[in-house]
Amino acid sequence: MGKSAHSKSAIVIGSGFAGLSGAICLAAEGYDVTIIEKNSQTGGRARMLEASGFRFDMGPSWYWMPEVIQQFFKRFGRSLDDYFHLQRLDPSYQVIFSGEDALSVPADYEALKKLFESIEPGSGTQLDAFLREARYKYESGMQHFAYKPGQSLTEFIDPKVFRSLFRMDMLTSFSKHVRKYFSHPRLLQILEFPVLFLGAEPAKIPALYSMMNYADMRLGTWYPQGGMHCLVTALTSLAQEMGVDLLLDTEVFKLNVQNKKVKHVHTTRGCFSADIIIAAADYHHVDRCLLSPQHSSYSDHYWETRKMAPSCLLYYVGVNKKLPRLQHHNLFFESDFSEHAACIYNTRSWPEDPLFYLCCPSKTDRTVAPPGMENLFFLIPTAPGLPDNATIRNHYFDMLIKRTADFCGEDLSSNIVFRQSYAHNNFVEDYHAFKGNAYGLANTLKQTAVLKPSIRSKRVNNLFFAGQLTVPGPGVPPAIISGQVTAGYIIKHYNKRVYESVI
Template identity: 50%
Template structure:
């Protein structure tokens, strides 16, 4: 017997859950507070003709994303064209820059030029990272994580030592490379897992493989093409989408959710899936039905928020790649500021210029420029402070590209920061990436995907398993859908 299911939110986890639940024959309704899908991965177009992806821009782990489409009999190429970036990105240091080429073979040459013997070390690192990727992205991340018993299997037991769960990432990278620049290059992918490399398990070297070895890609038309494709798949399975709909309350009866109050009207459902911010979702419940109290969330280590600028530049910017990391300053100093809840004195930042690859995201002869600086959650982000950091970022881009007075070429500007994440997504503390993937917040130690007191309320997304990022969010939706599809009426 099919269930009537509500999905709150249409980010990647919500889209994924809706598709899998509808495929199983359920009557699925997705409620989204904005006027189009995507959550943090929304897109907007300006009057001048610039098209900005609002959030994710690194298309990594393409096999995981492809796996979603395969589950429904499709390929990503049925929906959008993918470009493999070469170079994948450029990392700028104070006195040098490193291009990360498309192929791992070429990357080994780059490593050897910087440090003698580093090519063979990179080969060893990637062999180990590949093993972690294959075990981690298959046997680990697909678990609902109700309890540790799920991880008891001969394969996982045999793999335990090789997964380096109890070695920190910094120590692990240092075993392979002496060069500070190479270490920084290898540590970079874990920054958005939410903590310093010295507090992240070495297991996450799997991200180096998922990025550097499998390549960095770009869907023509922007990352939003993935959102649109997933929505189409969900609709093809029978899911219905309702936009400009705000869920105001989750109503209960004994040990179940009875209905949702949406724009002052009550709608009954058999099951509810919250792809919305976990903490916010729980505030829609009476206190006695919440999984966690405020103290629980206050003690959690969150991944960063971000200061973002969307800039339309009315000239072409020379010597700038699609992805550029400005790492002229010390990584640890910036990370320490994030966890001391203060603005960084010597920030690192990331620049994305998709118009270098895609002529459709900016008018001819102009550039689409997206700037992002990791930042503490819950911090004061008034406009004058945002502008101060924009000035610094622009000056460093000018130095790198040789362009003068970049500020005067900006014909469109929009900033986005902590308070915007809070107002648009009800994000706890204005977080951008969910909970940090520290050892103490991994797997079973993350917030649970099911409500402990209400049999038909489930949670999905970056604040629960498996964690932050686009591929993990897609997997999260599938995990929850599988759990619901097991329920017998």
């Protein structure tokens, strides 16, 4: 690993946003850090697929909460401008209600208020009130909660934190909260869509998550020129600038524990050791498969009773024509939201008539598709753990292409020059994702903060966790925060050996 005789060393398993973030933070504190990555690229779910002249972001495609990412780079004396150009999208996205009926959501707030007012008289003023509350939740959440390691309720024993809890609407449902301000079905769909991936129906998600609406409508939807993978490239470059070593195409298959510490990390390229291990790979896989049972923090029963956020069925598609009616982000909401949500969260079944999301980054970025062509990324949110085979994938692909063609007013089937699907089985194969999940644990009240899987192993003193299955939760900014939180906890507690007295 190339470490000096007197420095502290760390191994980070997995190079997603959490792994890269954690590695950078430890390296900045003088650790000799090595990232061990199973796949041939860094980025985890945010890898890039290059084929037939197209460049597809394989996972995240929404760039929200830009200040979190900016602040991370600033912490290390860098600017995002050192790595890529970020632009705000306008319109932020469009919502398709039928083949002829679509609504563009403007970036400008006054224009957004006028749009709301045109749909439901009085809703412009209501939007002001709704987003004032949402701003408070967002700012309080980011200041008092997002960066907490979730190790004890004592973290929240602070007058400011305690007061903010009363205004966070933790016990009111998101659905009920939104309906205090708005009643028109279209406005409700626009406001409820950001919580679709949080792990429960809006009626069962805390109203706290109206903070997502503030991130959407006030902080904006952005795009890094070159694609979301540019953020991965930037973090990877920063890690290497900080001296982090990268081992790609290297899978960890066992953690050997002796005297309550990981002694050896067994991989397909040999055996490694370090003072600290951060597991930023799938938490369940590390806890139940890489460790022996006596060293696991959680039982199989614990994992089986966790409520998971959705998985998804994805398609990466290249077409050899331009599609004028599409925007960068397109939400196809022609079908019933509640029926699809019930398939995800209640019946755990494939939806008959799904809502879907279509990203067309070639509207903004010339580099992601050959001239005169479009880069299409389709996503259907689904329940985790569903059967996954070619027949199912082909069925939904044909459905999505037809609905897209109906909206665009032109046939697409003869214009497809590249197509690749990605779903549950791929998430398991590539990331060892528990039940093929794409978005981690559901953000329910019973799986928040100290009730999430711990960033610190309960039985192995030098093993820590980061990523979407622990605090603060799923999403690109939360994953970056997760790596910071775990590294910060190690720096504060492990160096002083405080953690040994509380295990």
